[in-house]
Amino acid sequence: xxxxxxxxxxxxxxxxxxxxxxxxxxxxxxxxxxxxxxxxxxxxxxxxxxxxxxxxxxxxxxxxxxxxxxxxxxxxxxxxxxxxxxxxxxxxxxxxxxxxxxxxxxxxxxxxxxxxxxxxxxxxxxxxxxxxxxxxxxxxxxxxxxxxxxxxxxxxxxxxxxxxxxxxxxxxxxxxxxxxxxxxxxxxxxxxxxxxxxxxxxxxxxxxxxxxxxxxxxxxxxxxxxxxxxxxxxxxxxxxxxxxxxxxxxxxxxxxxxxxxxxxxxxxxxxxxxxxxxxxxxxxxxxxxxxxxxxxxxxxxxxxxxxxxxxxxxxxxxxxxxxxxxxxxxxxxxxxxxxxxxxxxxxxxxxxxxxxxxxxxxxxxxxxxxxxxxxxxxxxxxxxxxxxxxxxxxxxx
Amino acid sequence: xxxxxxxxxxxxxxxxxxxxxxxxxxxxxxxxxxxxxxxxxxxxxxxxxxxxxxxxxxxxxxxxxxxxxxxxxxxxxxxxxxxxxxxxxxxxxxxxxxxxxxxxxxxxxxxxxxxxxxxxxxxxxxxxxxxxxxxxxxxxxxxxxxxxxxxxxxxxxxxxxxxxxxxxxxxxxxxxxxxxxxxxxxxxxxxxxxxxxxxxxxxxxxxxxxxxxxxxxxxxxxxxxxxxxxxxxxxxxxxxxxxxxxxxxxxxxxxxxxxxxxxxxxxxxxxxxxxxxxxxxxxxxxxxxxxxxxxxxxxxxxxxxxxxxxxxxxxxxxxxxxxxxxxxxxxxxxxxxxxxxxxxxxxxxxxxxxxxx
Numbered sequence: 157x158x159x160x161x162x163x164x165x166x167x168x169x170x171x172x173x174x175x176x177x178x179x180x181x182x183x184x185x186x187x188x189x190x191x192x193x194x195x196x197x198x199x200x201x202x203x204x205x206x207x208x209x210x211x212x213x214x215x216x217x218x219x220x221x222x223x224x225x226x227x228x229x230x231x232x233x234x235x236x237x238x239x240x241x242x243x244x245x246x247x248x249x250x251x252x253x254x255x256x257x258x259x260x261x262x263x264x265x266x267x268x269x270x271x272x273x274x275x276x277x278x279x280x281x282x283x284x285x286x287x288x289x290x291x292x293x294x295x296x297x298x299x300x301x302x303x304x305x306x307x308x309x310x311x312x313x314x315x316x317x318x319x320x321x322x323x324x325x326x327x328x329x330x331x332x333x334x335x336x337x338x339x340x341x342x343x344x345x346x347x348x349x350x351x352x353x354x355x356x357x358x359x360x361x362x363x364x365x366x367x368x369x370x371x372x373x374x375x376x377x378x379x380x381x382x383x384x385x386x387x388x389x390x391x392x393x394x395x396x397x398x399x400x401x402x403x404x405x406x407x408x409x410x411x412x413x414x415x416x417x418x419x420x421x422x423x424x425x426x427x428x429x430x431x432x433x434x435x436x437x438x439x440x441x442x443x444x445x446x447x448x449x450x451x452x453x454x455x456x457x458x459x460x461x462x463x464x465x466x467x468x469x470x471x472x473x474x475x476x477x478x479x480x481x482x483x484x485x486x487x488x489x490x491x492x493x494x495x496x497x498x499x500x501x502x503x504x505x506x507x508x509x510x511x512x513x514x515x516x517x518x519x520x521x522x523x524x525x526x527x528x529x530x531x532x533x534x535x536x537x538x539x540x541x542x543x544x545x546x547x548x549x550x551x552x553x
Numbered sequence: 554x555x556x557x558x559x560x561x562x563x564x565x566x567x568x569x570x571x572x573x574x575x576x577x578x579x580x581x582x583x584x585x586x587x588x589x590x591x592x593x594x595x596x597x598x599x600x601x602x603x604x605x606x607x608x609x610x611x612x613x614x615x616x617x618x619x620x621x622x623x624x625x626x627x628x629x630x631x632x633x634x635x636x637x638x639x640x641x642x643x644x645x646x647x648x649x650x651x652x653x654x655x656x657x658x659x660x661x662x663x664x665x666x667x668x669x670x671x672x673x674x675x676x677x678x679x680x681x682x683x684x685x686x687x688x689x690x691x692x693x694x695x696x697x698x699x700x701x702x703x704x705x706x707x708x709x710x711x712x713x714x715x716x717x718x719x720x721x722x723x724x725x726x727x728x729x730x731x732x733x734x735x736x737x738x739x740x741x742x743x744x745x746x747x748x749x750x751x752x753x754x755x756x757x758x759x760x761x762x763x764x765x766x767x768x769x770x771x772x773x774x775x776x777x778x779x780x781x782x783x784x785x786x787x788x789x790x791x792x793x794x795x796x797x798x799x800x801x802x803x804x805x806x807x808x809x810x811x812x813x814x815x816x817x818x819x820x821x822x823x824x825x826x827x828x829x830x831x832x833x834x835x836x837x838x839x840x841x842x843x844x845x846x847x848x849x850x851x852x853x854x855x856x857x858x859x860x861x862x863x864x865x866x867x868x869x870x871x872x873x874x875x876x877x878x879x880x881x882x883x884x885x886x887x888x889x890x891x892x893x894x895x896x897x898x899x900x901x902x903x904x905x906x907x908x909x910x
Contacts, residue, residue, distance in 0.1 A: 207865055242861065247822065248815050249600055253858050256596035273819050276738055280816035298738040298817070340700045340821075342735040349717060369697070 197494035199487060199501075201226075201480070202263035203241035204254045204278060205270030205292075211246035214472045215270045218292045220465050221476030222267060224457065229484045236494070237484070244269060248277035255281055263287065264498045265487075265505070267479050268294075270472070272342050275299040279306045286499040288506065290483060292475035296346055300530035305502050307509055307530040309475050309482065309520065311444065313343055316419045317350030319536045320392065320442055325358035327538075327549075329440070330390025330415055332363045334383035336376065336403060337394050340369035347394035347419055363388050373399045376406050383414070390415045397425040404435045420444060423471045426544060433544045442536045444520035445471040446546040454519055471520065478518035482509075485516055567761055570844045571754065577851075578750045593858055601854045602749025603811035606756045608834035608850040609843055610803035613760050615832070616841030617769070618796040619776030620677070621685040624692030625831050628801040629808035630823035631668055632661030634699055636809025637737045637818060641730050642706055644741070654743040657809045658752065665805020668695075669798040677793040680779070684797075692828055699820035704731035736819030737812070744814040752810055753847075756803050760843060763799065772796050837878055 203222060205215030219241040226239050242258055244251035251274030258266070266282050266289040269275040275294030282289045283303040291299060293310045300306045311319070324330060333355070338344035355362055363386035366379035380403065383391055391407075391414050393400050400422055407413070418425075418441035426433050447458050447468050457477060461469040486492075489511075490504035508514055509526045516524045521534030538549035581598065584590045607629060614622045636657035643653050668691075676687040703714040707727035714720045718729060731737050763769045771792045774782040783789055812818040834853055838845030856874065860867045881887055 208868060243865070243867065248817055248819070249822070250857075252596055252815065253593065254861075256592040257858060257861055259592040273736065273817060273821075276817035277815045280742070296735065298735070301739075338734075340697070340734045342732075342819075345717075345732075345734050349719065353719070369700070371697075 198230075198236040198238040199492065199494045200262050200264045201237055201239045201483065202255070202258035202261070202266050202268065203239060203476075204244050204251055204258070204266070204268035204274070205241065206246040207241070207243040209245045209247075211271055213470075214293065215243070215246075217470055217472035218270045218476035218479075220461065221457075221469060221473030222292075222480050224460055224464065225477040225480035225484075229480060235484065235487055235492075237480070239267075239480075244271075244274050246271050246274065248274050250274070251278050252281060259285070259287075264494075264496070264501050265483055266290070267292065267476075267483065270294065272296040272299060279303055282306065286502045288498070288502040290479050292479045293472055296342060297531075303530065304528070305506055307526055308532050309479050310532070311420070311534075311536065312531055313346030314350040315531075316442065316536070317347040317352075317394065318354045320347070320394070320417065320419060321351050321354035321358055321360060323442060323536075323538055324390065324392070324417060325355075325360055329417065330360075330388075332361050332386065332388045333390050333392055334364040334366070334386060334388035334414070335362060335392045335394070336366050336368065336379045336383070338369060338373070338396075338399065339367040340371075341395075343421065344395050351392065351394065368399065374402070376403045377410070379403075380407050380410060380412060384410070384412045388414055390417055393418045393422065396421040397423065397428060401425055401428055401431045401436075404439070405432070408435050415440065417441070420471055426541065426546075427468050427470075433541075436541045437543075439541045440549060441539050441541075443471055443539055443546075444534065444537060445474040446537065446539055448545045453517075457519055474519040478516065478520050478524075481518060482516045482524075486514065489514065563765060566844075570757060570761065570847070573844065574750060574753055574757065574847065578746075581746065594855070597855060597858065598746040599744045599749050599814040600811060601851050602746065602753050603807045603814075604831065604834065604850040604854050605753050605847050606807035606810070607804055607831045608838065608846040609753075609756050609760055610800045610807065611831050612835045612838070612841065612843060612846045613763070613796055613803075614800040615835050616839075616843075617764055617776065618772055618793060618800075620793070620797070621682060622688045622797075622800070623685050623825070623828050623832070624672075624688030624690070624695075625800075625804055626823040626825070626827035627688070627692035627695040628665040628669060628804035629811065629827070630692075630695050630699060630820060632665045632805025632808030633812035633818055633823065634731065634737065634808075634820070635664040635805070636661035637740050637812050638704055638711070638730055640741060640743060640813060641728070641737075641739075642711060650741070650743045651748070653741075654748055654810075654813060657743070657813060658806045661809030662802040662806040665808065666798050666802030669801025670794065672801075673794050673797040677797060678790055689825070689828075692823070692825060696820045696824055699731075700734050702731055703729065703733050705729040734819070734821075736817055736821075738817045740813060740816050740818060742814060742816060744810050749810055752806060756806075757843070759799065759803070763796070764843075768792060768795060833875070837875065837882075839882075 203219060205218050206212050207215045207219065222239060226237055230236055240258060240261055242254035244254045251269055255278045266287050268291060269278050270293050272294045275291055276298045279289055279299050283305055286305065289306045291308050295310045295313045297312050297314060300308055335348060337348040352362065364383045366382050368379065393403065393416060400418060416439045418439060420443040422441040423443045425436050458469055461473060486505050486508040490508040492501050492504055510528050518524060524532055524534045526532055539546040540549045607625065611622060611625045614620055639660045640653045640657040643656060647653050672687055672691050676684045701715055703718050703721055705712045705721040705723045705727050707723045712721045712723065718732060721729065771787045774787060775789055775792050779789060834850040835846055838849030857867060857871050860870050863870045
């Protein structure tokens with residue numbers, strides 16, 4: 157009896173596996189291009205980011221954005237590309253594993269990683285192997301430090317901190333500033349440290365600095381009371397939008413109404429479920445991308461993205477989109493073909509990216525150029541939330 | 554030298570265990586030299602060694618000592634970060650990579666062993682599941698404390714701060730090793746597969762010899778019947794502590810090996826999930842079965858990578874495979890089949906199953 161039951165159980169489970177395998181090869185598959193393989197050989201781009209786990213929203217957005225760009229580029233009929241996106245669960249070990257398995261696949265250019273810690277581990281490997289790397293959103297300087305073949309599409313964390321301090325000082329947004337940041341998060345801490353040092357030089361008065369960690373991100377009354385008691389009229393939030401939404405809700409509950417100033421992690425707050433977007437009115441943020449901008453390319457991208465994935469793209473999706481276009485333009489300029497090996501492509505791509513006349517107009521910035529260090533130069537956009545939508549801030553640079 | 558029958562059996566069993574590891578090493582070298590080793594597998598060789606050491610050392614606590622530890626990753630974390638600090642601190646003084654690796658492994662083991670002592674002294678005096686609770690808390694505390702520590706190296710030596718990077722006061726010439734939540738960055742990749750295999754062999758040597766020694770028998774006596782062990786004059790706490798500290802120290806060495814294989818390491822990696830992962834290796838390999846731990850750690854580390862073809866459903870498939878393994882290994886009918894097979898092979902009467910090898 158037991159063996160029969162066991163046989164049935166294993167059969168069912170094995171069947172389940174096949175069904176799952178079938179599903180994953182369907183529309184949810186992120187290996188774009190494999191189905192639309194052209195007779196002409198395609199340049200193989202590898203992507204790495206978290207598609208499962210707590211940070212999956214960032215990885216999936218980049219993968220989706222990149223996929224849209226890839227289809228557009230391939231439709232132009234010139235250079236053909238193939239993209240394979242591997243999951244790293246936001247973990248350095250898994251990310252290096254993903255990188256190695258992409259290498260076995262024959263990756264020629266790396267578009268990754270999405271998150272910072274895996275990015276540091278993987279860029280060390282791609283530097284050693286001479287594979288050109290363009291990261292959409294790994295924003296720490298450690299990702300590019302000392303590696304001539306690693307470039308960033310996003311601002312570095314320090315740059316965001318400096319830009320925020322300058323923006324607040326130049327536009328006289330607040331006289332007494334409180335900061336609430338996540339001291340267990342590399343992104344948040346990185347911005348905070350540069351903001352503090354820049355604020356000192358700009359004569360900004362920081363009256364309260366409080367912290368939280370991922371484990372304590374469910375109550376901010378202590379931090380808000382400290383800010384209120386110190387008389388802060390502007391709260392700087394270099395954090396992601398999930399905790400920020402709770403801060404806004406709790407500040408409203410204690411009828412404390414300072415100005416709130418966020419960075420690009422704040423993007424996404426308007427599309428958050430179960431959040432009263434009225435509370436976000438007047439919140440200011442520095443972000444390279446706004447989904448409701450009226451610029452033609454952004455409108456087209458948002459429409460395409462919504463049709464394909466049924467959600468509003470965030471800046472990570474835009475970063476992924478821009479990465480593919482930047483790679484495409486550089487490949488075109490450097491005369492790269494699919495039969496070149498990764499090391500040869502790497503040298504040509506570095507030359508193309510750092511060339512004085514190389515610039516990209518993308519969704520996350522116009523006239524983007526790259527320094528030899530790998531840092532991108534683009535202007536941050538100051539946005540303010542009015543009537544549930546981003547509006548360019550007055551005096552924005 | 555004359556060996557008793559059990560002694561002979563043990564010699565054969567130990568030789569199989571060591572031989573298996575050496576054979577795996579030789580096989581990989583052969584495949585590598587003929588150019589057939591995929592980058593994917595090559596990249597996993599060092600983590601596999603680290604996880605084998607973790608699993609074998611945890612098996613000492615869970616299988617041989619019979620106490621549940623849910624914070625083994627905490628000791629790994631301590632070993633990882635102290636190993637990284639030592640290896641970077643010695644960069645200017647000691648040129649040779651292997652020497653720095655050795656120093657990192659030793660310091661990692663000593664620091665983790667020390668903390669094993671601190672955790673073990675109060676927890677192991679008690680009966681019941683206290684060690685599980687204390688180690689669980691310990692792992693989380695270590696994670697959160699390391700998240701707030703900043704360590705830098707300047708001209709006048711190491712500097713440590715608990716607030717931020719600026720307060721290290723390193724100036725222009727110093728380098729920051731540990732940056733709080735950003736973890737350690739710019740780690741030199743010193744670990745190699747050869748070093749990993751040597752660490753696995755040393756671990757096996759320590760654990761197998763301990764288990765078959767007088768102390769080992771005392772430890773197992775404590776596990777099987779505490780009152781009986783006490784009645785013949787075995788010091789319960791002493792033997793429990795011995796096993797637990799050795800287990801912690803080996804985890805520390807594994808952590809140092811693991812950390813020195815990547816250019817960055819963060820405290821978040823060594824969380825509760827990693828502790829459970831290692832516990833899964835031990836349980837699936839067979840509690841108390843050292844050889845089983847080695848095989849389970851190696852197979853279950855490689856498995857998620859083999860399942861990459863499943864894309865987003867990879868971890869689901871992984872979980873289903875784990876459940877299937879549990880079901881088959883505990884199925885009476887299959888066990889009988891296996892014994893019958895072994896019996897036919899040996900042409901003798903069915904053997905009793907040996908649980909603790």
